[in-house]
Amino acid sequence: MTEREQNTPVQSAPAPVVAVVLAAGFGTRFDPDNPKQLVSVGGKPIVCWSIEAFERCERVTDIVVVVNEKVRATVEELIEEAGYGKVRVVIDGGAERVDSTAAALDMLAQAGIPDNAKILIHDAVRPFVAPSAIDGSIDALDQFNAATVAFASTDTILLTEDLGDRKVVKAVPERPNTFRAQTPQSFRFATIRHAYELASADPDFHPTDDTRVVVDYLPDEPVAIVAGAETNLKITTMADIPVAERIAADLTHHMTKEEAKARMHALLSGAAAQMARR
Amino acid sequence: MTEREQNTPVQSAPAPVVAVVLAAGFGTRFDPDNPKQLVSVGGKPIVCWSIEAFERCERVTDIVVVVNEKVRATVEELIEEAGYGKVRVVIDGGAERVDSTAAALDMLAQAGIPDNAKILIHDAVRPFVAPSAIDGSIDALDQFNAATVAFASTDTILLTEDLGDRKVVKAVPERPNTFRAQTPQSFRFATIRHAYELASADPDFHPTDDTRVVVDYLPDEPVAIVAGAETNLKITTMADIPVAERIAADLTHHMTKEEAKARMHALLSGAAAQMARR
Numbered sequence: 001m002t003e004r005e006q007n008t009p010v011q012s013a014p015a016p017v018v019a020v021v022l023a024a025g026f027g028t029r030f031d032p033d034n035p036k037q038l039v040s041v042g043g044k045p046i047v048c049w050s051i052e053a054f055e056r057c058e059r060v061t062d063i064v065v066v067v068n069e070k071v072r073a074t075v076e077e078l079i080e081e082a083g084y085g086k087v088r089v090v091i092d093g094g095a096e097r098v099d100s101t102a103a104a105l106d107m108l109a110q111a112g113i114p115d116n117a118k119i120l121i122h123d124a125v126r127p128f129v130a131p132s133a134i135d136g137s138i139d140a141l142d143q144f145n146a147a148t149v150a151f152a153s154t155d156t157i158l159l160t161e162d163l164g165d166r167k168v169v170k171a172v173p174e175r176p177n178t179f180r181a182q183t184p185q186s187f188r189f190a191t192i193r194h195a196y197e198l199a200s201a202d203p204d205f206h207p208t209d210d211t212r213v214v215v216d217y218l219p220d221e222p223v224a225i226v227a228g229a230e231t232n233l234k235i236t237t238m239a240d241i242p243v244a245e246r247i248a249a250d251l252t253h254h255m256t257k258e259e260a261k262a263r264m265h266a267l268l269s270g271a272a273a274q275m276a277r278r
Numbered sequence: 279m280t281e282r283e284q285n286t287p288v289q290s291a292p293a294p295v296v297a298v299v300l301a302a303g304f305g306t307r308f309d310p311d312n313p314k315q316l317v318s319v320g321g322k323p324i325v326c327w328s329i330e331a332f333e334r335c336e337r338v339t340d341i342v343v344v345v346n347e348k349v350r351a352t353v354e355e356l357i358e359e360a361g362y363g364k365v366r367v368v369i370d371g372g373a374e375r376v377d378s379t380a381a382a383l384d385m386l387a388q389a390g391i392p393d394n395a396k397i398l399i400h401d402a403v404r405p406f407v408a409p410s411a412i413d414g415s416i417d418a419l420d421q422f423n424a425a426t427v428a429f430a431s432t433d434t435i436l437l438t439e440d441l442g443d444r445k446v447v448k449a450v451p452e453r454p455n456t457f458r459a460q461t462p463q464s465f466r467f468a469t470i471r472h473a474y475e476l477a478s479a480d481p482d483f484h485p486t487d488d489t490r491v492v493v494d495y496l497p498d499e500p501v502a503i504v505a506g507a508e509t510n511l512k513i514t515t516m517a518d519i520p521v522a523e524r525i526a527a528d529l530t531h532h533m534t535k536e537e538a539k540a541r542m543h544a545l546l547s548g549a550a551a552q553m554a555r556r
Binding site: 154179 | 428434439445447459487490521
């Protein structure tokens, strides 16, 4: 597919929208025997919050979940129990975040996914991603080949460098141009695939972020900012759990009729799917 | 005083350590009739938490509180009631944060403060600044003429630029070199005074941060990073209050004997000071 075609998708064949939920982290800063993606907040495992966010979005067509061997059995069981109908496959990730993304991209290529597919890569440990962030990501890919959810920094950001054994300030960028990256980070399939191909040829390649792969290896490709939220936090340490519980309580409490209906529908289809499997 | 002298302070005459607590913000994102610096968390007004952090540090010799006309009476009353013995003066700030800092620097110059004085400028709406951050700031000024408390970003930071009506990613700095600025921001008096003098001659000067003034106008002056903490948060909106209440509860609960003793001492000297005034 040429770039021209990619930028003008045929209306009659809408691009698939694939969510890749990365749940393979071992979380070294967390209890190794209780991986953070399996911890429950608001009575629900974190990984389920994340999968459900995409399960409930009507525009998402498929979900790929990336795990490690330690959590695979539990995650598969949770998916089965909840009956998430869009989860097509649970694959093994790699040692680093980037290896997990690469594994998902290889799998999608083997599955013959079209170049114009919209791929939304999401950290499972960001359980409270808003529907508006998912919709905004899908929309952004109509105009751009890459986008990332991000939240405007309320703190001034300092860029540092080392001076002896000390960090010192190198630059202070203007605050309105500083954002904290969140996920999903979204790409047309051909774009992220190409960036990863270029990156894999570079031995010094250790990114912690998919956006960086595009920014570093496809510098002419603009990456659009999609509005995130403070609540779309990344659960990194046990200290984040009380905040997460509060957000979970707020979300459950303030659920609109619309969302309650969607959730009920998801639960019912889940139950139906489970019954069908028996 | 020459630069050489400033870098080798005479041991027999220790430099004064002055905390400037900026409590003049109107907080447009907050209830205008209930300025955020006066809101109570853990049963204590935010501005009192901030003043007390410096009051309790033995190495801090003097405190200057900067207010606006709307909160002056209340803040003066709170200081009187608590008997904060190191608060020398409550002065009026300006429309912008930078005007408040400038007002404090002018006052200190008029008071004849020495060039090698250590000035710690702190946002009153960061009530939970740790003793280690204050000590670290004072120590850093033995090696550097400028320092700022900052917290390593756990999120990847994106630097953006405008592309049409959209923000797009311009650069993704390496995460270990990205910090969220906090306060106190600390300076030898001569250094911050010089930076402000240069800045005041620049009509385009609208910094939101004292560190930026030094970085922009004295680019050869390294600004050291002092370790901050997640709990040293800036209270910006009502949404921050529940988190603040949790931190306040933790701090009150985990107060060591040392801190309890220091607090009791402060309260007693406060009471004594009040009695003396009668």
